[in-house]
Amino acid sequence: NAGVTQTPKFRVLKTGQSMTLLCAQDMNHEYMYWYRQDPGMGLRLIHYSVGEGTTAKGEVPDGYNVSRLKKQNFLLGLESAAPSQTSVYFCASSRGAGSGYTFGSGTRLTVV
């Protein structure tokens, strides 16, 4: 049982480049989330989805877009990467209200 899988695990981008981070879960969870973790800041919610075809903004959505075309996948896109987006990105999923999160192992992104 894979749980939540994030790809890639590491990536270095140049300023202005674009990329997509993929999150896949095999637990049939309704809710999916993208967080970023920065030193001293904890985990901050970027975007989330409460079901296939739905997305919503979290605390720090600027510079990111997301899509949830299939229930098991949640994509995070950076259209024009900036050094401020250097971070570790975590995807998570949950059954919904009243459920804890299952996190992926993270993607370390460096923008130079």
Next chain:
Amino acid sequence: DQQVKQNSPSLSVQEGRISILNCDYTNSMFDYFLWYKKYPAEGPTFLISISSIKDKNEDGRFTVFLNKSAKHLSLHIVPSQPGDSAVYFCAASVGNYGQNFVFGPGTRLSVLP
């Protein structure tokens, strides 16, 4: 301003002793709290939760205490084991609807053999 604070970035404890990790919050509307544990190169894993209708919740060696008047919660680990060495995140939400948890910055616990 951070709504969830973990003022100790790190904590060292001897194996077998008690570890106490603290968390303070500023939003009096928060009524559901969780603790997550994170090992290096892994995602956080759920540890224990508590809702505001309780002031204590236990799960094996882990106990979470909630003091609503002080807006403070703590995680006690007894006895501490070397495998408990990890970063611990406190998270809080208004209701438990699954999408609005606010995380603290984490405390790195080192349990020394």
